[in-house]
Amino acid sequence: MSYGDNNSAISNFGPQHTISVPIVRFREFLADTQQIGRGVVIGQPGADQTLETNKQTLIAEFVQRQRFTTAFPTTLTAAQFVDNLFLNAGVVPTATDRDAAINEFGGPMSPTTDIGARGRALRRVAENSTLNQQEFNRAFVLAQFFGYLRRNPNDTPDSDYSGYEFWLTKLNQFNGNFVNAEMVKSFLVSGEYIQRFGP
Structure with missing residues (x-):
């Protein structure tokens, strides 16, 4: 900010x-x-x-x-x-x-x-x-990368912000309702997240 x-x-x-x-x-x-x-x-x-x-x-x-x-x-x-x-x-x-x-x-x-x-x-x-209203969705998506994947949205295995933009677009389509957007669920079941805890 x-x-x-x-x-x-x-x-x-x-x-x-x-x-x-x-x-x-x-x-x-x-x-x-x-x-x-x-x-x-x-x-x-x-x-x-x-x-x-x-x-x-x-x-x-x-x-x-x-x-x-x-x-x-x-x-x-x-x-x-x-x-x-x-x-x-x-x-x-x-x-x-x-x-x-x-x-x-x-x-x-x-x-x-x-x-x-x-x-x-x-x-x-x-x-x-x-500012809070304006930035909430962007911050929420960023927090998913930080919290679940422990990385920046453009860090490996990504090379740009396509994933970030995908999730931001989806969250916006659901008016910020991350449950209906199945956002958290998707991060939790992602291979990248699961691999943080073992093979």
């Missing part, structure tokens, strides 16, 4: 063409989700607070990563920082959502050197309801 999409991914689902896919990669995703889930036991007292603390820790670390600071230098004003985040997310924010993210810094012309404010603004964009 922070860095936009990979708009030059190749798919051969139909005639060869390029598609837009999430830029996040499996190893990066795995490390971040492990950090978020560390010590969280759902149903146990304090799980919600542990999860929230982990999210805050990750976001504070994330906004200090070189990749992030290169994409969003501290020379940006608060308005520029927030507008670029929403632009990369592909979301046109409401005035209220935009102002709330900008106000984490104090105002539109405020500097963006405050790590805490950078994290809070990023989180406001990442947790935006429009």
